[in-house]
Amino acid sequence: MITAEEKAKIESAPLLYEWEILVPLGPNMHKFRLIFSLTAFFFLIGCGIYADELIFFTILAIFIPPIFQFFVGADYQYHYYLTRYGYYYTHYQKVPEFGYKLTAIFMVLGVIVAIVGTFVVGPMAFVGGGMFLLTGILGKGLPLGPDMTRNYKIINPKFKHVLFVMEARSQLWIKTDPMQIKYNYTINYSKSDEKKIINIFTKILSNPETYHIKSDEEFSKHPRAQELIKNRID
Known part of the structure; x- marks a missing residue:
């Protein structure tokens, strides 16, 4: 669990790089x-x-x-902010703007149907109105706007790191050595940002071992990955 002080430290440090990526x-x-x-x-x-x-x-x-x-x-829209002490990011399902408006309409319509219907047919109108209202509020994660909550990941300089570049998914898998589950991260990037991001992480992580892999199967069979998994600390 990252503390408020650690979050402030990550945010207050100079921004090294910032990027966005749309992930299926x-x-x-x-x-x-x-x-x-x-x-x-x-x-x-x-x-x-x-x-x-x-x-x-x-x-x-x-x-x-x-x-x-x-x-x-x-798809999910990710926005990353990288500093020397770690990074933070937002991610949300990229629903068209009219989707949020439609949700609000359902919520308002539910209230109107429930109130007006109560005078016409009695309390049972809340059943129909409630369906609209619940559709708007609980509609499978469809909020009234994108969730811009920040998620924080701290980089601990005390650890040695191993970096796996998952080329097929355009992801960086950052592993500690020995593997500390709490400090293992997956970062999404676009092909245009790949070299820049890898170079920055190489400096932040003090020249980690870096391996390029093309699939989950290749990772599971990789000798270094097997060694990390074997010695992992939960």
Whole structure:
């Protein structure tokens, strides 16, 4: 757990580098989103034809794929700030701006439906209104705006470090030697920032051992990685 003093130390130090990167939820997520959206669209249209409810299922086919494409399966936006004592970053699911407005509309609409409905049909109106309200508040992590909470990672100069460059994912895996679980970090970067970021971390970490890997399998079989895992401290 990083203390308030450590956070202040990281923030107050001169900024060495700053970068942003858009990261998918998982490997091949862009292809998966496209395949899922097309499959869902044609499946729902087929259900509408089979059930003779074409209008209802067409509406679902129009709305469900975009909801998955732009909300549920949206990429994460990372923004990093690197100093000599560590780094901090924000990350949030990059939902289109209209998504936040739609959430607010659901919340307001829920309150209006609940209040007006109470005078018309009685307390049971809160059931319908509550559905709108809960959709807005608890809608699978869809807030009224991006979550700009800062996450902090401190670099401990007492440790030796080993740096693995995961080329396939454009990530840096920073491991201590021996491996201290608390101080092992994964950092995302873009190809254009790769050399700059590696050079800076090489200086901050006092010339760590650096290895380039292309896959998780290669990492798991790497002799240095196996040694670190074997000697890790939880």
